[in-house]
Amino acid sequence: MSSLKSMSALHGIVSPGRYGKQDGEPGVVASERRDIGLATIAARKGHEADLTAAVKAAYGAVLPSGPGSAVGPGVRFIGIGPGQWFAVSETLANEALADDLAERLKGLASVADHSSGRAIIRLEGPEVRAVLAKGLALDLDPRVFGDGAAATSTIGHMGALLWRDGEAYDIALFRSVGGSFWGWLRSAAAAFGLEVVTTS
Amino acid sequence: MAGRQTNRLRGHGLVDQGTTVSFRFDGQQLTGHPGDTLASALLANGIRLVGRSFKYHRPRGILTAGSEEPNALVELRQGARREPNTRATTIELYDGLEAASQNRWPSLKADLLSLNQLAAPLLGAGFYYKTFMWPAAFWEKLYEPMIRRAAGLGYPSKQADPDSYEKTNAFCDVLVIGAGPAGLSAALAAAKAGARVILCDEDFALGGRLLSERGDVDGESGAPGRRPRRPNSSPPDCRILRRTTVFGAYDGGVYAAVERVSDHLPVPPEHAPRQRLWRIVAKQAIVCAGAFERPIVFGDNDRPGVMLAGAVRTYVNRFGVAPGQNAVIFADNDAALRTATDLADAGLTVQAIVDPRPQGSAAAEQVAAGTGALYLRGVIEKVRGAHGVRVVGVRDNQGGTRTIKCDLLAISGGWNPALNLTTHLGGKPRWDDSRACLVPGDLPAGMRVAGAAVGEVSTEACLASGEAAGAGAARDCGFSPSAPSRPAPDRQIAPATPVWQVETGRGKAFVDSQNDVAVSDVKLAAREGFRVPDHVKRYTTLGMATDQGKTSNLNGAAILAEATGRYLGAVGSTTFRPPYTPVSIGALAGHHRGTDFRPTRLTPSHRWAEEQGAVFVEVGMWMRALMFPRPEESAQETVNREVANTRAHVGVCDVSTLGKIDVQGTDAAAFLDKVYINGFSKLAVGKARYGLMLREDGFAMDDGTTARLAEDHFYMTTTTANAVRVSQHLEFCQEVLWPELDVQTVSATEQWAQYAVAGPNARAVIAALLDSGQDISNDAFPYMACGTFKICGGVPARLFRLSFSGELAYEIGVPARYGDGLIRAIMDAGAAHGIAPYGTEALGVMRIEKGHAAGPELNGQTTAHDLGLGRMMSKKKDFVGRFLGEREALNEPARAALVGLKPLDPKVRVSAGAHLVPKGADAVAANDQGYVTSQAYSPELKSFVALAMLSNGPARHGEVLKVCDPLRGSETLAEVCSPHFVDPDGERLRV
Amino acid sequence: MRITCPYCGERALDEFTYRGDATVKRPDSLDENTAEAWVDYVYLRDNPAGPHKELWHHGAGCHAWLEVTRDTVTHEILDVAFARKGC
DSSP: OOSSOOOOTTTTTOOSEEESOOSSSOSEEEEEBOSOEEEEEEEOTTOHHHHHHHHHHHHSOOOOSSSBEEEETTEEEEEEETTEEEEEESSSOTHHHHHHHHHHTTTTEEEEEOTTTEEEEEEESTTHHHHHHTTBOSOOOTTTSOTTBEEEEEETTEEEEEEEETTEEEEEEEGGGHHHHHHHHHHHHTTTOEEEOOBO | OTTTTTTBOTTOSSSOTTSOEEEEETTEEEEEOTTOBHHHHHHHTTOOOOEEOTTTOOEEOOOOSSTTOSSOEEEESOGGGOEEEEETTTOBOOTTEEEEEOSOSBOSSSBGGGGGGGGGGGSSTTHHHHTTOSSHHHIIIIIHHHHHHHSOOOOOOOSOOOSOEEEEEEEEEEEEEOOSHHHHHHHHHHHHTTOOEEEEOSSSSSOGGGGTOOSOBTTBOOOTTOOOOOSOSSOSSEEEESSEEEEEEETTTEEEEEEOSSTTSSSOOTTOOSEEEEEEEEEEEEEOOOEEEOOOBOBTTTSTTEEEHHHHHIIIIITOBOSOSEEEEEESSGGGHHHHHHHHHTTOEEEEEEEOOTTOOHHHHHHHHHHTOEEEEEEEEEEEOTTSOOEEEEEETTSOEEEEEOSEEEEEOOEEEOOGGGGTTSOOOEEETTTTEEEOOSOOTTEEEOGGGGTOOSHHHHHHHHHHHHHHHHHHTTOOOOOOSSOOOOOOOOOOOOOOBOSSOOSOBEEETTTTEEHHHHHHHHHTTOOSHHHHHHHHOTTOTTTTTTTTHHHHHHHHHHHTTOOHHHHOOOOOOSOSSOOOHHHHHTTOSGGGSSOOBOOTTHHHHHHTTOEEEEETTEEEEEEOOOTTOOHHHHHHHHHHHHHHSEEEEEOTTSEEEEEESTTHHHHHHHHSSSOOTTOOTTBEEEEEEEOTTSBEEEEEEEEEEETTEEEEEEOTTTHHHHHHHHHHIIIIIOTTSOOEEEEOTTTEEEEEEESTTHHHHHHHHBOTTOOOSTTTSOTTBEEEEEETTTEEEEEEOOOSSSSSEEEEEEEGGGHHHHHHHHHHHHGGGTEEEOOHHHHHHHHHHHTOOOTTTSSSSOBTTTTTOGGGSOSSSOOTTHHHHTOHHHHOTTSEEEEEEEESSTTSOOOTTOEEEETTSOSSGGGOOEEEEEEEEETTTTEEEEEEEEETGGGGTTOEEEEEETTTTEEEEEEEEOSOOSOTTOTGGGO | OEEEETTTEEEEGGGOEEEEESSOOOOOTTOTTOHHHHHHHHHOOOOOSSEEEEEEEOTTTTOOEEEEEEETTTOOEEEEEESSTTO
């Protein structure tokens, strides 16, 4: 057991509780997804098809060719660029996901661990799209951005990868801007009421 | 009698006369009703004089009932919320509103600066270009401040704005701009077809002119008090934004709008912004912005009580206010006759209808008879009444004159389509002879115009053109709208016979009353050779300021056309640009002000640094610890201590902010050979190497160390400031220059918390962190080694034996979630070895002592040769910057190259930025031989030292030069030396 | 202005950064007889009025370098493709 304390990206920045409008149901519910595995995989040149097959065999997901998700048992693969995916896993926590991917996809993809480098914030609630619209110039209308859809863009001038998981929106931010993002979110959601809960 | 709403028409209009709200104007307590504007409430209280004009301080009243108002500008609210130049005609009345008139002293009625009027002959077009030319020095010190005091508008609050603003994005199929008859009809048609619709109107009530006119719509009574029909009871998908002005059209269907969320309230409700800026992306847009009535220009036409005829109807029909009791109507079109009817029906007196049209009008004669007014064929040539119209002088078309007592002069010279948004992307309006107005010309892709904005006149025609546009826009978005329910409008209209100005009057005839531009100014400009409306605008100021000439531009163009003997259609108009109406800077900034101006990046151990009392400095977006001062220490003492402690014992510095890039692939080494001037393919696994990158023009771009973690895996570092730029450059090299290479790069900056542990005791500190069985002795882990280790009970760590300080040093990296834990562990492990943290200031001192180039030396003007790194440039391989970097001129000795400088007096600081000239030479450009890039106090040498770029520098060690800093007024002598002040042979690194 | 990234879809201009002419080709740096070609490549640019192929970087999105065909007179975006061929 390590003697070093592990701290999530928003540790000490965000505390559970109600922010902004106090009465009524909160318009937005926010939580930090902690200790999950995050990694990028980039296809080695000329191995795109082999990589797709290997991911299918190892993780039961077909890598999407565009900005969307493919979900296998335990791992979600999100397209972030040509030949590049962002992998998210709760079962393969922290560094374990990148280690697992590197092992199984050896020679087919370059794998890099980002489990410490991102804050993953989950936003849900009736006003989540109205809140995100204040910082994100993307059309989140469900007819356009359905379940599993994903996009890399900026929220309040901060780089963000966003994907939809059911009715929830997960946002991967650079760890270092966690405080600034929280400031933005608190201000953008104040009129609707923001409830911060912790999960996982 | 003011204060009692003497001019309120009981039972008239859409305001809630059952509820009373209080407000103050120039300190006077007044009342109005919900639904009023400040202008309508002032008029209801019998107040016609509301401001003084910009240049001549002439008394001014209310000309319009909308956002085009040139005159009725007031300071709204008080204290930190005071806002100047707001239009009384658009301010929604609320209980407790405070407003004050502008540009008058000591009071509105007795304004001393109205003496400016006597100097009017001196204040014509371009007066300040002509009058205040000499002597030049007087301009800044005397003329400009004097003019600024005398002229000008209101004053902003100088306190910070206490309210919040926000920005938001929206997407739609069809954006409808304006909710008058055409806009409502367009939104309804598009929404019914299934399109996602956004409908915006600048007013707080929907309906546009429907709110101001009487008449039937679809068989429903048009009596005052009716409500406009909204687009369906539950439209499929139509977002309605009231109090929202679409102020700009941009490329690609992007529109900007500002929503005045809380401007109609004393203070914004909790959590609500004052204003919200919308960026709307619309596949199709329909401009239904209506039209502006234009005045006729005649002598003293700026007197309070002279009002546009359509605005008179608005005040009577919508607000239930009599703008006057005795009216004269002066109009060149029959549409304005409704003003006479509406006034008469409201129980007010219409004294006369003055018709300037040569042919007269049977309809006008009939209305005059029906309203008990005189019908006079002629013109208004004078207006009496300094603080409000009392008498008008009429010259009839037989040459006879007469005066008529009245307190309201309703004028109309026809209507101009509000086509501003159609020209923001460069569209040129087209002159329509039969309508006598400019109509929209070529439209940007995805834009339509409907209703009065395209020149339609009747309500029926506006409804029909809106419906057609709404259906068409929906069709272009892929929907199938139903067939139109309204017949296409009959576009046959009687040709207009516009009367632009009355020549016979003697008083000053204003074209643009906001800027006090008179007919004489436009004619003067024409005589002086100005022929283009945009040039006349700059010369005379016609059409400038808050209203941008909405009621004056075309009149100005017509007068210019006449003065230059040209056809008005050929003269054109000024160019409209965003914003349509003024937009507050707060709305444009939104959330991003103060400390939220831009995002801040914090390292994983930021809180630990705060606990140590660190002082931070912004580098890029990062907050880095500059130094860790102890109580009673000066900044210099802190830095000296941190440097000395590191050199004597051990120090730790957070280097997590350095750019880190993960480079993988079978061609990763070959790729690095391309981007660095030196080779990496022969670098052994487990070793790191310093590398320099050039731009393709041969100048240095960035430097850093790159470690080889595996045959096909490298870990590159960049400077903190250039991390993004280097990433982008590598992607360019991968995708555009050498797409055939198998290499993948991704930023790893955020993943790793990294600390430099430097000093003679560094190994002991690192060794204490390692899990057992791992060896970092000098043999096992020599200088420039790298490797993966387990520390503190199994935490994976990357260890690099690198040194920026010149001491025995390591950089240790762990996944960022352990960063806070690691710095605390390092401090604990180092306690026995005398560890202390050091900041970027001490880091900077140590690198200067070692002669390492950094940002000030990698300044975009230096080459590898200049930096003393020319020998690193490989002769054998291709790399970015190779060809042009080898240019003779970039390698000749005379170029300024890196040297050290030691002041002859060690206690004298050498300024960075100072220039080097030969000893005894004058500090002039001709003698310039180089410049100081970095300077510091070296605790080791007990002397100030500096790095400099000096012509032929490496050959001049020992020479004494003069260091000149004319900016700060210092000159000192310094000796040129090697830039390696401390441990020049690097022995400390390798122990 | 909006640019339709072939990977991400239509995005606002502020997600992209401009580099310049996409038609220039990097000469061989090991061939000593390319001095003029290098000067052309690094310093000389045409400034056409009308359609122009330009390199843009989608830095706030997929990080791809794009070849954008833009009408410099009207700002109309006529075509967007990956700069890396065969992508």
